[in-house]
Amino acid sequence: MAAVSTRRLDGHVPSSSISTPLICDYKQRNSHLLFYDEQAEKISNLIDEEIKRESNRQREARRKEVKVMLLGQAESGKSTLQKQFQLYYASHSLDSERPSWRPVVYFNIIKAIRMILDELDYQFNAASKPRDKDDRRPSTTTSSGSLYRSPETQSQIAAIRTRLLPLIAMESALATELSGGVSVGGGKTGAFVRTGWQALVGPGSARGQGNGRPMRNSETTNLVARTMSSLGGEVEKLWKHQAVRTLVHSRKLRLDDSAGFFLDSIKRIAEPEYMPSTDDILSVRLQTLGVMEHQFVISLGGSTYNWKLYDVGGARGQRHAWMPYFDDATAIIFLAPISAFDQYLEEDARTNRIDDSLQLFTAICSNKLLSKAHLVLLLNKADLLKKKLKAGAKVRKYITSFGDRPNTYESVSEYFRSHFVQVHRRKDTFGRALYVHFTSMLDIKATQSIISDVGEAIIRQHIASVGLA
Ligand SMILES: Nc1nc2c(ncn2[C@@H]2O[C@H](COP(=O)(O)OP(=O)(O)OP(=O)(O)O)[C@@H](O)[C@H]2O)c(=O)[nH]1
Ligand SMILES: [Mg+2]
Numbered sequence: 001m002a003a004v005s006t007r008r009l010d011g012h013v014p015s016s017s018i019s020t021p022l023i024c025d026y027k028q029r030n031s032h033l034l035f036y037d038e039q040a041e042k043i044s045n046l047i048d049e050e051i052k053r054e055s056n057r058q059r060e061a062r063r064k065e066v067k068v069m070l071l072g073q074a075e076s077g078k079s080t081l082q083k084q085f086q087l088y089y090a091s092h093s094l095d096s097e098r099p100s101w102r103p104v105v106y107f108n109i110i111k112a113i114r115m116i117l118d119e120l121d122y123q124f125n126a127a128s129k130p131r132d133k134d135d136r137r138p139s140t141t142t143s144s145g146s147l148y149r150s151p152e153t154q155s156q157i158a159a160i161r162t163r164l165l166p167l168i169a170m171e172s173a174l175a176t177e178l179s180g181g182v183s184v185g186g187g188k189t190g191a192f193v194r195t196g197w198q199a200l201v202g203p204g205s206a207r208g209q210g211n212g213r214p215m216r217n218s219e220t221t222n223l224v225a226r227t228m229s230s231l232g233g234e235v236e237k238l239w240k241h242q243a244v245r246t247l248v249h250s251r252k253l254r255l256d257d258s259a260g261f262f263l264d265s266i267k268r269i270a271e272p273e274y275m276p277s278t279d280d281i282l283s284v285r286l287q288t289l290g291v292m293e294h295q296f297v298i299s300l301g302g303s304t305y306n307w308k309l310y311d312v313g314g315a316r317g318q319r320h321a322w323m324p325y326f327d328d329a330t331a332i333i334f335l336a337p338i339s340a341f342d343q344y345l346e347e348d349a350r351t352n353r354i355d356d357s358l359q360l361f362t363a364i365c366s367n368k369l370l371s372k373a374h375l376v377l378l379l380n381k382a383d384l385l386k387k388k389l390k391a392g393a394k395v396r397k398y399i400t401s402f403g404d405r406p407n408t409y410e411s412v413s414e415y416f417r418s419h420f421v422q423v424h425r426r427k428d429t430f431g432r433a434l435y436v437h438f439t440s441m442l443d444i445k446a447t448q449s450i451i452s453d454v455g456e457a458i459i460r461q462h463i464a465s466v467g468l469a
Pocket of ligand 2 (some may be wrong): 313315
């Protein structure tokens with residue numbers, strides 16, 4: 001046994017320890033070693049197989065997981081697209097959330113009422129002030145000027161305002177409830193939501209606790225509903241008043257995109273048993289805070305895919321939160337609202353919103369972390385663009401490079417499309433294809449068909465790239 005203890009690691013055996021019985025020892029030992037080597041090889045093979053299986057499992061999980069980011073500036077329609085995905089792939093979950101959208105609809109209406117009354121105040125003041133020679137504001141000696149100067153108009157609006165005060169006073173309580181007490185500077189909406197916000201607007205929310213019962217609304221929402229129900233007639237009176245009609249037609253009133261839709265539907269919404277329709281849910285405006293993850297299971301070609309959709313806050317102050325999600329994103333769906341040519345950023349009143357979208361798209365196309373992500377561009381709010389052009393808005397007034405091109409939907413939409421496509425051509429050095437669609441996100445039928453196409457295209461590209469990885 002001493003020989004064994006003196007054996008060197010290089011296999012050399014000192015000559016002093018060689019003797020006949022040891023030859024026998026060696027034979028025995030070698031057969032032991034052979035046994036251990038075989039065992040070691042077996043174990044090593046098992047480990048190799050397990051590693052292979054694990055890597056296949058991971059590869060299959062990667063193949064089944066599709067991570068899609070919705071990017072674009074604030075109000076570009078990202079959350080609306082997320083709801084359209086939800087409607088297409090998991091409509092039952094949108095149904096169970098229906099009550100949680102009720103306070104959001106009320107909030108949108110109250111905010112619009114406040115903005116209308118603020119603008120009327122401004123017009124009344126401007127109309128009654130004597131103009132000095134340097135005043136560059138539009139003249140109020142027009143018929144609208146005399147309308148805003150009229151004591152009758154002013155007293156009618158003052159009376160409506162007084163009656164609407166209880167409703168207006170509820171705006172901040174609703175905003176606080178929706179935002180869960182979080183306040184963010186720089187936004188005009190005043191209500192921001194994060195993942196799980198629905199749980200905040202209903203006591204013992206079913207969704208939050210997963211007990212399958214429909215959600216109930218909070219006390220605040222019920223109080224607003226009762227007030228809305230008793231003051232619906234006053235809201236309608238205000239919205240139909242000549243002074244407000246004139247503001248709308250002269251495009252001086254800058255309400256959120258869907259405010260008109262809700263105010264036109266005030267009779268229905270002021271009903272005590274009001275429950276938001278799918279159109280209402282798609283139309284509401286509620287700013288996203290941070291990054292919200294939504295999951296769907298999508299079936300395609302006999303396989304199911306775990307589709308993760310990341311809906312982000314698009315305001316400039318929110319964009320830093322996007323980065324951590326970039327390196328394993330399967331696809332980016334970039335939304336650019338092409339109706340926004342006459343609008344400026346809330347965060348920076350000097351930046352035209354189309355310019356901001358182009359800058360943002362440039363940054364996305366050239367970002368190395370996203371080099372493997374497939375790109376889809378949705379030129380959104382095509383319906384609003386048509387409406388604006390029909391109402392007489394001139395693109396050249398806001399975007400001088402548009403020049404003397406015809407101010408028609410075909411020419412304007414093509415002009416914007418070519419700018420975005422050029423950005424992709426110049427800035428995408430990774431050789432990716434760009435899929436472009438014009439969208440009107442409130443049009444359910446048209447959007448659902450685009451979602452199905454985009455979803456399929458992303459999954460097919462994803463399978464191809466994972467397969468090659
Ligand atoms: N008319 C019209 N309205 C749209 C369209 N897409 C979105 N909207 C409306 O535009 C508003 C803003 O849409 P959101 O989906 O909240 O915008 P977002 O990109 O999520 O904004 P942030 O969360 O602030 O980044 C909502 O009131 C939508 O209903 C569209 O194609 N046409
Ligand atoms: Mg959003």
